[in-house]
Each structure stands twice: as structure tokens, then as C-alpha cells.
Amino acid sequence: MTTVPESRPADLVITGCTTLTHDGTDGAGGIGFTGDSAIVVRGGLIESITTPEAVAALPALERIDARGLLAMPGLINCHTHTPMVALRGIAEDLPIEEWFNDWIWPIETNLTDRDVELGALLACAEMIRGGVTTFADHYFAMDRVAAATEASGLRANLGAGYFSSEGAAGRERSLDFALRLRGAAGGRITTSLAPHAPYTVNDDDLAATAELAREHGLLVHIHAAENAEQTAASVAATGRTPIETLHRAGLLDVDLLVAHGTGLVHGTGSADGIGSSDGGVVADGGVAADDLAVLRRRTGRVAFATAPKGYLKFGWGPTPLRALASIGVPVGLATDGAASNNTLDVWESMTLTALSQKSTQRDPGWLTARQALDHATTQSARAVGLGDEIGALAPGRRADLILVDLTGPHTQPVHDHAATLVLSARSADVLTTIVDGKVLMRDRRLLTLDVPQIVSELTTRLPALTDRTHGRRIQDYDPS
Amino acid sequence: MTTVPESRPADLVITGCTTLTHDGTDGAGGIGFTGDSAIVVRGGLIESITTPEAVAALPALERIDARGLLAMPGLINCHTHTPMVALRGIAEDLPIEEWFNDWIWPIETNLTDRDVELGALLACAEMIRGGVTTFADHYFAMDRVAAATEASGLRANLGAGYFSSEGAAGRERSLDFALRLRGAAGGRITTSLAPHAPYTVNDDDLAATAELAREHGLLVHIHAAENAEQTAASVAATGRTPIETLHRAGLLDVDLLVAHGTGLVHGTGSADGIGSSDGGVVADGGVAADDLAVLRRRTGRVAFATAPKGYLKFGWGPTPLRALASIGVPVGLATDGAASNNTLDVWESMTLTALSQKSTQRDPGWLTARQALDHATTQSARAVGLGDEIGALAPGRRADLILVDLTGPHTQPVHDHAATLVLSARSADVLTTIVDGKVLMRDRRLLTLDVPQIVSELTTRLPALTDRTHGRRIQDYDPS
Numbered sequence: 002m003t004t005v006p007e008s009r010p011a012d013l014v015i016t017g018c019t020t021l022t023h024d025g026t027d028g029a030g031g032i033g034f035t036g037d038s039a040i041v042v043r044g045g046l047i048e049s050i051t052t053p054e055a056v057a058a059l060p061a062l063e064r065i066d067a068r069g070l071l072a073m074p075g076l077i078n079c080h081t082h083t084p085m086v087a088l089r090g091i092a093e094d095l096p097i098e099e100w101f102n103d104w105i106w107p108i109e110t111n112l113t114d115r116d117v118e119l120g121a122l123l124a125c126a127e128m129i130r131g132g133v134t135t136f137a138d139h140y141f142a143m144d145r146v147a148a149a150t151e152a153s154g155l156r157a158n159l160g161a162g163y164f165s166s167e168g169a170a171g172r173e174r175s176l177d178f179a180l181r182l183r184g185a186a187g188g189r190i191t192t193s194l195a196p197h198a199p200y201t202v203n204d205d206d207l208a209a210t211a212e213l214a215r216e217h218g219l220l221v222h223i224h225a226a227e228n229a230e231q232t233a234a235s236v237a238a239t240g241r242t243p244i245e246t247l248h249r250a251g252l253l254d255v256d257l258l259v260a261h262g263t264g265l266v267h268g269t270g271s272a273d274g275i276g277s278s279d280g281g282v283v284a285d286g287g288v289a290a291d292d293l294a295v296l297r298r299r300t301g302r303v304a305f306a307t308a309p310k311g312y313l314k315f316g317w318g319p320t321p322l323r324a325l326a327s328i329g330v331p332v333g334l335a336t337d338g339a340a341s342n343n344t345l346d347v348w349e350s351m352t353l354t355a356l357s358q359k360s361t362q363r364d365p366g367w368l369t370a371r372q373a374l375d376h377a378t379t380q381s382a383r384a385v386g387l388g389d390e391i392g393a394l395a396p397g398r399r400a401d402l403i404l405v406d407l408t409g410p411h412t413q414p415v416h417d418h419a420a421t422l423v424l425s426a427r428s429a430d431v432l433t434t435i436v437d438g439k440v441l442m443r444d445r446r447l448l449t450l451d452v453p454q455i456v457s458e459l460t461t462r463l464p465a466l467t468d469r470t471h472g473r474r475i476q477d478y479d480p481s
Numbered sequence: 482m483t484t485v486p487e488s489r490p491a492d493l494v495i496t497g498c499t500t501l502t503h504d505g506t507d508g509a510g511g512i513g514f515t516g517d518s519a520i521v522v523r524g525g526l527i528e529s530i531t532t533p534e535a536v537a538a539l540p541a542l543e544r545i546d547a548r549g550l551l552a553m554p555g556l557i558n559c560h561t562h563t564p565m566v567a568l569r570g571i572a573e574d575l576p577i578e579e580w581f582n583d584w585i586w587p588i589e590t591n592l593t594d595r596d597v598e599l600g601a602l603l604a605c606a607e608m609i610r611g612g613v614t615t616f617a618d619h620y621f622a623m624d625r626v627a628a629a630t631e632a633s634g635l636r637a638n639l640g641a642g643y644f645s646s647e648g649a650a651g652r653e654r655s656l657d658f659a660l661r662l663r664g665a666a667g668g669r670i671t672t673s674l675a676p677h678a679p680y681t682v683n684d685d686d687l688a689a690t691a692e693l694a695r696e697h698g699l700l701v702h703i704h705a706a707e708n709a710e711q712t713a714a715s716v717a718a719t720g721r722t723p724i725e726t727l728h729r730a731g732l733l734d735v736d737l738l739v740a741h742g743t744g745l746v747h748g749t750g751s752a753d754g755i756g757s758s759d760g761g762v763v764a765d766g767g768v769a770a771d772d773l774a775v776l777r778r779r780t781g782r783v784a785f786a787t788a789p790k791g792y793l794k795f796g797w798g799p800t801p802l803r804a805l806a807s808i809g810v811p812v813g814l815a816t817d818g819a820a821s822n823n824t825l826d827v828w829e830s831m832t833l834t835a836l837s838q839k840s841t842q843r844d845p846g847w848l849t850a851r852q853a854l855d856h857a858t859t860q861s862a863r864a865v866g867l868g869d870e871i872g873a874l875a876p877g878r879r880a881d882l883i884l885v886d887l888t889g890p891h892t893q894p895v896h897d898h899a900a901t902l903v904l905s906a907r908s909a910d911v912l913t914t915i916v917d918g919k920v921l922m923r924d925r926r927l928l929t930l931d932v933p934q935i936v937s938e939l940t941t942r943l944p945a946l947t948d949r950t951h952g953r954r955i956q957d958y959d960p961s
Binding site: 086087088089090091093094095096100123124126127130131310312313314315316339343344345346353356357359360362363364365366369370408409410411413414415416417420421424425427428429430452453455456459460463467 | 566567568569570571573574575576580603604606607610611790792793794795796819823824825826833836837839840842843844845846849850888889890891893894895896897900901904905907908909910932933935936939940943947
């Protein structure tokens with residue numbers, strides 16, 4: 002309940018919804034719920050959150066009657082590779098080495114620009130239907146992903162991935178992309194520098210990337226400490242954990258988004274999750290490092306992205322959310338690519354984050370539903386470098402929001418909205434998805450993308466895309 | 482591709498679907514997929530699975546054009562307490578003791594028959610929308626659950642739960658219900674004897690129940706070895722594990738459905754899951770028993786039901802599927818009640834079973850998507866005592882089936898149907914639910930139940946139902 006709306010026509014007025022706000026005092030991150038509210042949108046921004054009565058006479062170009070629905074910030078996919086939806090389900094039940102070396106990296110040598118664009122378009126359609134309004138993508142042929150982003154109406158942070166095997170060209174291409182595309186799609190596109198990982202990008206390239214990030218004010222988006230085995234291999238090969246390598250390169254002193262981090266070691270020298278006690282880092286390599294102590298010395302805005310479904314599939318531990326919370330490092334929710342995650346369903350990531358944290362911490366009191374929602378909103382917005390612009394429904398924020406139907410039999414009755422959202426509702430309950438005040442899906446009908454057409458063209462390209470008879474790979478997976 | 486259909490009018494003909502069959506050779510349980518097929522239903526049974534061409538001229542009372550859809554056996558919820566949907570989300574982030582003693586058991590003293598019936602009706606609506614065609618329920622006021630089952634059109638195995646604190650009356654009431662309701666709802670209702678658990682039902686009552694089950698040819702449905710702490714408490718108090726107690730009572734020599742079993746001990750004296758290595762049974766009580774050896778001596782048809790979401794929430798290990806598979810004990814999928822599971826979404830249980838098995842076994846090769854589908858179909862049907870009647874689409878089986886839409890952006894492209902079903906699709910993709918050849922939901926519209934009306938009446942009753950000021954409980958949770 003904030004400012005009284007102005008009397009000139011609003012772009013969009015939503016009335017009658019329950020609204021998830023961040024000004025309450027009843028939960029993690031101040032998350033609360035206000036019944037029978039109204040949201041006024043103008044110029045792509047939320048102008049006010051008020052009552053239906055206050056806007057009853059307000060002229061508006063578009064009105065949505067949202068009685069029975071819940072309005073919340075759009076979900077943010079903090080780490081994905083959108084074009085990989087073309088490969089969902091193609092390589093299952095495999096350890097990570099075979100998954101990369103026998104399937105994904107051979108297939109990725111076949112990728113064309115058109116494959117990338119079609120995959121990204123399909124991914125955007127899936128994300129809009131799942132209530133995602135912003136995604137952070139790290140892949141190849143990113144101009145095509147940018148084109149798909151623009152067509153879809155979504156917001157994105159995009160980074161052109163590179164390996165040191167490409168020489169200086171990779172790093173330069175990543176910078177060129179970041180500078181050219183920054184601010185594209187009417188400001189909906191922001192950009193990152195995107196070195197692949199410490200085991201595929203050398204120390205000199207990492208240090209140069211940190212320097213470029215500082216010089217140009219860019220986020221760096223990287224994979225690191227993806228699992229305990231990588232950490233052990235890094236220590237065996239270099240004497241440093243991946244996090245120590247990032248620190249030495251200066252990457253903890255710029256804005257940094259780290260994917261995964263399930264291989265973090267800290268405190269007792271063990272990972273925080275399933276891996277800690279019987280087969281994790283300690284057993285593998287006797288790592289006595291303390292990544293938390295290293296992260297505590299950061300001067301940049303460092304965040305992690307967690308994609309729990311793949312970790313469960315590969316038998317890894319979880320990202321250590323509790324330890325990272327203890328040192329104030331935000332953790333955003335993510336899906337990784339659909340080749341490992343099978344969906345780009347951030348709602349599912351939210352639910353699985355709550356479940357896997359409770360399970361591995363053996364503490365039903367951690368993570369609560371409100372804490373999960375804090376990761377999905379505030380912490381995810383900070384992770385993608387948009388902490389002041391998205392992630393909350395409040396005046397002055399971008400109008401990136403979703404309307405969720407809680408009238409289905411699987412979500413009734415509602416005793417506690419946070420529990421209903423995290424543990425009963427699912428992405429298919431999102432009826433309407435709005436970015437910058439523009440409606441991208443209304444009552445589950447996509448308004449910007451034609452899925453049958455995209456799928457039809459993509460399907461004809463799959464035989465060439467998935468051919469592995471050539472024997473090539475884009476890299477060898479060998480973190481040591 | 483089986484028999485040629487007869488020429489008299491069929492009750493229902495479904496054409497153009499991909500059909501999940503159990504006669505293939507390419508996966509666990511013989512699960513395969515046949516494209517462009519047709520299903521002929523007559524008298525509540527599947528008459529044939531054939532080609533669309535073979536049925537083009539066949540007269541039928543009802544036809545469904547299922548091009549683009551996948552037909553599979555309806556899901557089976559092998560252990561639930563349907564009326565508890567009224568309590569979903571009311572008591573979160575709590576350990577099991579507080580959850581039972583401070584919330585659920587005080588509230589359950591308030592239950593009226595009408596509360597039970599409304600909850601069961603809402604639960605049936607949720608299950609039909611989630612593709613469930615059969616459920617096994619274990620609760621109070623089961624005549625009201627039977628009435629809801631009849632109204633909904635679902636198939637169910639129902640058991641009237643009892644405690645030894647009721648004296649002989651509980652056991653007698655459970656038997657009376659089982660004999661009276663057996664065969665009700667046109668044969669869709671089967672029944673069980675339903676002692677609550679070895680920690681609330683004494684050895685004499687368990688033995689008498691086994692005797693009654695044998696005498697009357699009834700299934701017994703019970704909670705046992707729900708978690709590692711229960712097993713340790715049982716050993717400390719009686720010198721026997723819960724499974725040994727069931728064995729001693731003769732319950733392993735009748736048809737038995739055991740809910741949960743995450744506290745099974747075997748082989749090395751440890752549970753099979755998360756709990757095995759650092760805090761499970763061994764650490765808690767030094768239990769050196771071998772429940773697998775005991776189960777191997779069973780002469781009855783013994784099965785388990787697994788409900789993984791609650792186990793993750795409470796920080797328990799999983800049901801040891803791999804160990805149970807090694808001795809030929811089927812494990813069906815379940816949701817438990819929505820007060821702990823938040824949904825009655827068996828599809829979610831299927832996905833979580835695959836994910837939590839891979840995670841805790843640290844083996845991406847276990848459990849495969851086909852194995853998960855085998856648990857969801859064949860093994861679940863056996864668990865509820867209907868192994869010859871449901872659980873597969875084949876001539877002579879009951880026509881309990883669902884049509885799943887795989888055209889959504891989150892399920893495209895399809896490289897492998899099993900992976901798509903288990904890891905990309907979700908319950909909201911079920912378009913049509915059919916039991917005994919009768920369509921209960923078509924294109925996501927419920928045809929037998931009125932959700933707004935059910936929710937409206939239930940909502941008015943919630944204040945009285947959830948009152949805890951009286952200080953009563955139906956039991957104390959204290960497994961020791």
C-alpha cells in the first residue's frame with residue numbers, strides 16, 4: 002500500500018490479486034502477502050501497489066481482473082544454456098564424464114547458428130510458460146540467443162562462452178559480444194563476460210577477464226567448483242581449489258556469477274551437502290582448504306547459481322546455501338541447460354532447492370518456504386546483477402511479474418501462501434507472464450512465440466545436430 | 482498390436498496415440514513405446530491395442546482423437562490419507578514429533594464425517610487432474626471416503642485405520658468395513674485391514690489381523706519402519722526391528738502393503754539411503770539386524786509404498802529400492818497425505834523417486850527412467866493387490882489409462898519417451914483420465930466433481946477443524 006496513482010492513463014492495471022511483497026516482517030527477506038491488492042504499471046515500471054478501490058476510476062490501456070490469483074515477481078533463471086533444450090533427454094543415466102565426452106561435446110560440434118536460435122526460441126517459450134521473466138545464458142552463437150530474447154520479450158543477461166583453447170580470440174569475442182549487445186532489446190538485454198570454467202580457461206585468461214570486467218563494468222559469469230571431484234582435481238593439479246583460483250585471478254573483486262559451487266570446501270574441509278561425510282572432497286583428496294574464508298575476502302558482488310535437479314541426477318551434493326548465507330553471499334535459482342536438467346522450470350528448482358536442503362541438512366527447519374522464495378526473488382535478482390531493478394514488486398522496479406492460479410484442487414485450501422507456492426503449486430499454475438509491463442503470456446496463451454512452428458523446424462534439423470559419427474568434440478572433459 | 486477388434490460397437494476408441502506397453506524388450510519391466518496406435522475399450526476393459534487403420538470402420542459410442550498424445554496406465558497412489566488435503570501446508574518446517582503431536586493429531590480429534598468426505602472429494606479431484614486412477618487410502622471414517630470414491634469414479638483400495646488404544650473395537654471396525662465395502666462402486670473399491678503401525682498396534686492385534694487377513698483373503702495396509710529412528714526405538718524397546726515384528730505376527734505371510742520402509746536395516750546393518758553412513762540406524766542404536774533376510778522368508782505378497790517428498794522434507798533417507806529389488810519385493814509410488822506431502826501428485830513422486838535414488842546411490846545409472854516407470858505401473862499395481870487387473874495397457878486389463886500431452890515446449894523435442902515422461906513432463910500435462918473405460922477428465926475438465934463447490938464448503942469448516950485450543954490428541958507420537 003504505497004503512493005496514490007496519478008490520474009493520467011496507466012499502461013496496465015491489475016486488480017484483486019494477493020501480492021507477494023518484500024516489506025513484510027513475517028519471514029526471510031521480509032516476504033509477506035497482501036490480499037485484495039492492485040498493481041499499476043506505467044512505462045515498463047511498477048508505479049504503485051495499492052487497493053482495487055484506489056484504481057477503480059483510473060484510466061488504463063489494459064486491465065487484468067486477477068481475483069483468485071497471486072502476483073509475484075517473475076522467476077529468474079540465473080544459469081542456463083537455452084539452446085540445449087534441443088538435447089533434452091538425449092543422454093540420460095550417465096556419469097558426467099560420459100555425458101560430456103560421448104554425447105554433449107561431440108553433438109555441440111554440429112551446432113549451427115540456426116540451431117542455436119531455434120533452441121533459444123523454444124527455451125524462451127518454455128520459460129514464459131513457466132513464469133520465468135529473466136534468464137542468464139552462457140553459450141555459443143550468442144547473437145542468435147539475443148535475437149531470440151528480443152523476439153520473445155524476455156529479459157536476459159547474456160554471455161558468449163569461451164575456452165582458452167581458442168587462444169585470445171575467445172576472450173576477445175566474449176568482450177565484443179558483451180559491449181555490442183549491452184542494452185539491446187530496449188534495455189532488456191544486459192551482458193557478461195563468460196569464461197567457461199577454471200579447468201578450461203587458464204589463469205592468464207581469467208586474470209585478463211577480471212581486468213576487462215572492471216574496466217567495462219561487466220558481470221563475469223563462469224562455472225566453478227561444479228562438484229567435489231573438480232575441486233579435488235584442481236587441488237591435485239594446482240594446489241588450489243577452483244575458488245582460490247578465481248580469487249587469485251581477481252575475479253572475487255568484480256561482479257561475479259558462479260554456476261553450481263557444489264564442490265565448495267569450507268570449515269572442516271568438507272563440502273556442505275551429501276558429499277561431506279562419506280566420499281566427498283575429504284575422502285577424495287584430503288582437501289583442507291576453506292573456500293568460505295576466501296569468499297569472505299571478496300570485494301566484488303559475488304553470487305552463486307544453484308540448479309539442484311542436475312546435482313541429484315549426477316549424485317552430487319547441493320550448493321552449500323547455509324554456509325553461503327552465513328557470509329552474505331546470495332544464491333540464485335537456476336536450471337542449467339535442459340540436456341542435464343530436462344526442463345527450464347525454475348519453479349521446480351525452487352521446490353527441489355527446499356527439498357534437497359532439508360534432506361541434506363537433515364533439518365526440517367532449513368530451508369523454509371519463505372527462505373526458498375527469498376532465493377527465488379531477491380537473491381536471484383542480485384545474482385544476475387539486477388538487484389535494484391527486478392526481484393520484488395515495489396514502486397520503481399521493472400514490471401516483471403507473474404500471476405499464479407491458486408484455485409486448483411492441488412493448491413486448496415491455502416493455510417500459508419509461502420508453503421502453497423513452494424510445496425504445492427507448480428509452474429503450470431502460472432497463468433500470465435509480464436515483462437517490462439508487456440504481457441507475454443495471458444491465461445496460458447503465448448503471445449510472442451509460435452511453438453508448433455519452432456518445434457517443426459527444429460525437428461527437421463535434429464538428425465544433423467545429433468550426429469556423432471564424426472568423432473569430434475568441442476573439448477575433453479578432464480577437470481584435472 | 483494384438484487381436485483384431487470385433488465389429489459390434491465398442492464403448493470407447495482412442496486413436497493416434499503413442500502407447501506405453503509392457504511387451505517390449507528395451508527396458509525395465511519390458512516397457513516400450515508404440516507409435517500411432519489405437520486402443521479399443523469395451524465393458525470397462527481394454528479389448529485390444531491395435532492400429533488406427535484397424536479401427537477406422539469400427540462403430541464406437543465414444544472416440545478420442547489422441548494424435549500427439551501418449552497413452553499410459555493411470556498412475557496409482559499406493560499410500561495416502563485423502564482427507565488430509567484439508568491440512569496441506571498448515572504445519573511446515575517441523576520435525577516429525579512436533580508435526581504429529583502439536584499439529585496433526587490435535588487437529589484430527591476435530592474431524593467430522595463431513596470433513597472427511599469433503600477432503601476425500603477434493604483429493605479425488607486433485608488425483609484425477611494429476612492422472613491418478615487408483616489410490617490406496619488408510620484413514621478414519623472410511624465410509625465417507627468410499628462415498629467420495631464412488632462419486633469421483635476413481636478406483637481405490639480402502640482400509641479403516643485403527644490403534645490398539647481402542648481395544649478390540651478398532652480391529653473389529655476395520656474388519657467390518659473391509660467386508661462391507663469390498664466390491665462396492667461397481668467393483669472399483671477393494672479393501673484392506675489397516676492397523677496403524679507396530680508402535681501403535683500391539684503384537685496381539687497384529688497377529689489377529691494377520692489371521693483375519695488370511696481367513697477373509699484381505700490385504701493388510703500398515704505403516705512400518707517409517708524412518709531410521711523408529712527402527713532404533715523399536716529395537717531398543719522390544720529387541721526387534723519393525724519388520725521383525727511384522728514377521729513374528731505372521732504379516733509377512735499374507736498380502737501386505739507397508740508404507741515407507743525408509744528405516745529398513747539390512748546387510749551391513751544400515752539403511753540404504755542418506756541415513757546409512759553418518760547418523761542412520763547404526764549410529765543411533767547399533768542395530769545389527771537384517772530386515773532383508775527376514776523379508777526373504779516371506780510367503781505372502783509383500784510390497785512397499787514409497788512417498789519420497791515427505792522423506793526429503795523430514796530429512797529421512799529413501800526407501801531402499803535397490804535392496805528391495807534384489808529380493809523381488811515390489812515398491813509402489815505414493816504421496817502419503819497432503820499434510821506432509823503438500824500434493825497428491827504421484828507424477829511428482831515418480832520424478833522425485835528417480836532423482837532421490839540417483840542422488841543417494843550416487844549412481845546416475847540407478848534409477849533409470851524406465852525403472853521409474855516400472856515402479857509407477859507394474860510394481861504399483863502389485864503393491865495395491867491389483868497386479869493382474871491394472872498397471873499395464875493390455876487386452877483384458879481394466880481400462881484405467883491417461884492421455885498425456887507431450888507437445889508443450891517443456892517436453893519438446895522427444896528423444897526418448899521414458900526420459901521425457903519421468904524428467905520433463907509433469908502431472909499438469911495429463912489431459913484425459915479414464916477409469917473402467919469412463920472418462921473422468923477430458924482436456925483437463927473434470928466431469929464428475931465440482932471443485933469450487935467442494936472448496937467453498939470445506940473452507941467454511943476449516944476454523945473448527947483446525948482448532949487446537951482443546952489440548953487433545955488422537956495419539957502421542959512416541960515410537961519407543
